Amino acid sequence: MPTLSQHVCFDCHKVxxxxxxxxxxxxxxxxKKAPAYPCPDCGADMTYMGYKFRAPKKEDVRAWKKIEDGVxxxxxxxxxxxxxxxxxxxxxxxxxxxxxxxKKSPNQSTTVQRASRMADR
Numbered sequence: 001m002p003t004l005s006q007h008v009c010f011d012c013h014k015v016x017x018x019x020x021x022x023x024x025x026x027x028x029x030x031x032k033k034a035p036a037y038p039c040p041d042c043g044a045d046m047t048y049m050g051y052k053f054r055a056p057k058k059e060d061v062r063a064w065k066k067i068e069d070g071v072x073x074x075x076x077x078x079x080x081x082x083x084x085x086x087x088x089x090x091x092x093x094x095x096x097x098x099x100x101x102x103k104k105s106p107n108q109s110t111t112v113q114r115a116s117r118m119a120d121r
Contacts (some may be wrong), residue, residue: 005051009039010068015055016040021048047071 004017018037036045049071056063091101 006049006053006055007037007046008049008053008055008067009042009044009046010064011044012039012041013055013058013061013064014039014041015049015053016046018046020051050076 003020005020006015007018008015016037016039021033021035023032038044039046056067091099096102
């Protein structure tokens, strides 16, 4: 888990890494929000942007304005962490034909298919 996350100062157009805020699983602490850190350069409050946020260049005023407007309307730049999923095994049609695997027909159950394969051997 990340220990630092991106915090943005829209006045300076700079990004600083500050301690990551982890919401509490306890009911009494669920209403707590990420602390507002002051900008080290200008002193204005910085906005929490998550740990994978990539800021535009400092000179790109249009991109900074777009991000600031998005934050004010409620857009988040947090990326949810998803555990790696197991890959789905895909068998080529040629291998299926060589192994004798057929598509299931609606009137044939898997036990009937297994029985017919065992009888063919």
